[in-house]
Amino acid sequence: MHLNTRMSRRLTLATSVGLSLALVTGCSSDNKDSAQSETTTTTSAAPTEQASATPRLAVSYDGGVLVLDATSLDVVGETEIDGFTRLNPAGDGRHVMISAGEAFKVLDTGTWSSAHGDHSHYYTADPAMSEVEFAANEPGHVVRHAGKTVLFNDGSGLVEIFDPAQLAKRQPRVETYTTPEPHHGVARPSASVPS
Numbered sequence: 620m621h622l623n624t625r626m627s628r629r630l631t632l633a634t635s636v637g638l639s640l641a642l643v644t645g646c647s648s649d650n651k652d653s654a655q656s657e658t659t660t661t662t663s664a665a666p667t668e669q670a671s672a673t674p675r676l677a678v679s680y681d682g683g684v685l686v687l688d689a690t691s692l693d694v695v696g697e698t699e700i701d702g703f704t705r706l707n708p709a710g711d712g713r714h715v716m717i718s719a720g721e722a723f724k725v726l727d728t729g730t731w732s733s734a735h736g737d738h739s740h741y742y743t744a745d746p747a748m749s750e751v752e753f754a755a756n757e758p759g760h761v762v763r764h765a766g767k768t769v770l771f772n773d774g775s776g777l778v779e780i781f782d783p784a785q786l787a788k789r790q791p792r793v794e795t796y797t798t799p800e801p802h803h804g805v806a807r808p809s810a811s812v813p814s
Contacts, residue, residue, distance in 0.1 A: 665744065666729075666742040666743065666744040667742065667743055667744065668740060668741065668742055669741040669742065669743055670741070671741055672730070672732060672741050673688070673690075673730045673741065673743050674688075674689035674690070674730065675687060675688060675689055675695065675728045675729070675730050675746070676688075676689045676692075677706050677715045677726060677728055678706075679700075679704040679705070679706050679717075681702070681703070682699060682700070682701070683697060683698055683699040683700050683704075684697070684698045684700060684704060684706065684715075684717065684726060685697050686698075686726075686728050686729070686746040695729070695745070695746060696728075696729065696745060696746030696747070698726065698746070698747075698748055700717065700719050700720075700724070701719075701720065702719065702720065703719070704717050704718065704719040705717070705718040705719075705758075705760075706718075707760070707761035708761075708763065709725065709761070709763075709768055709783045709786055710763035710766075710767070710768040710783035711731075711783040711784055711786055711787070712731065712732075713727065713728060713729075713730060713731040713786075713787065714726065714727055714728065714749065714783065714786045714787070715728060716761045716768070716770070718755075718758035718759060718760070718761070719758065720758075721754065721755060721756055721758070722752045722753060722754050722755055722758060723752060723753040723755055723758045723761065723770050724748065724749075724752045725748070725749035725751045725752060725786060726746065726747075726748055726749065727744075727746060727747050727748070727749050727787075728746050729743055729744040729745055729746040729747065730742070730743050731787070749786065751786055751789070751790050751791070753770055753779055753793075755770065755772040755774065755775070755777070756772065756774035756775060757772060757773040757774030757775075757801075758770070758772060758773075759771045759772060759773040759803060759804065759805070760804070760805040762805050762806065762807045763783070764807040764808060765808060766782070767780050767781065767782060767783075767808050768780070768781055768782075768783045769805075769806050769807055769808060771804055771805050771806045772801075773801060773802065773803045773804070774801055775797065775801050776797050776798035776799070776800060776801040776802065777795060777796075777797050778795060778796040778797070778798070778806040779793045779794070779795055780793065780794045780795070780796075780808050781793045781794070
């Protein structure tokens with residue numbers, strides 16, 4: 620699918636109203652499992668092996684998220700989401716965290732790599748929303764630090780910390796902390812947080 624006039628108008632509108640974007644490179648997984656096991660939480664089509672990494676961009680606009688091939692800017696996927704969305708890389712080179720509505724939602728951009736000895740294999744699939752999400756009455760910022768991804772719920776002060784490598788397989792195991800008062804902010808784990 621090419622960036623047609625309708626999409627061009629949306630990107631122009633998004634730029635003038637407020638644009639959010641995230642770049643994923645597809646260099647993500649050290650997991651030696653098969654490519655099929657990494658797509659269990661999405662509705663995307665079967666993966667296709669590529670000769671090299673295939674970076675993609677996720678761009679939000681009022682009403683949805685586009686996934687673009689980062690080299691050609693061709694649209695490779697679109698997801699409708701009501702209202703304002705904030706995009707954040709999830710920290711695994713494949714998924715994007717979407718702060719929208721009453722949850723942190725997870726978008727699988729459909730590009731990743733799998734280490735195989737002294738080289739990697741590269742895969743692409745259709746972008747798709749993951750079944751994984753994190754409830755939040757006011758989803759705020761996402762921070763990546765020391766190999767962890769941290770979600771901050773502005774409405775409750777709940778902080779959720781997880782390993783982003785788990786996003787491709789299941790709902791990640793989450794460690795939590797709640798601030799004394801809810802507020803708009805960010806959080807990041809310290810060295811004392813167990814892994």
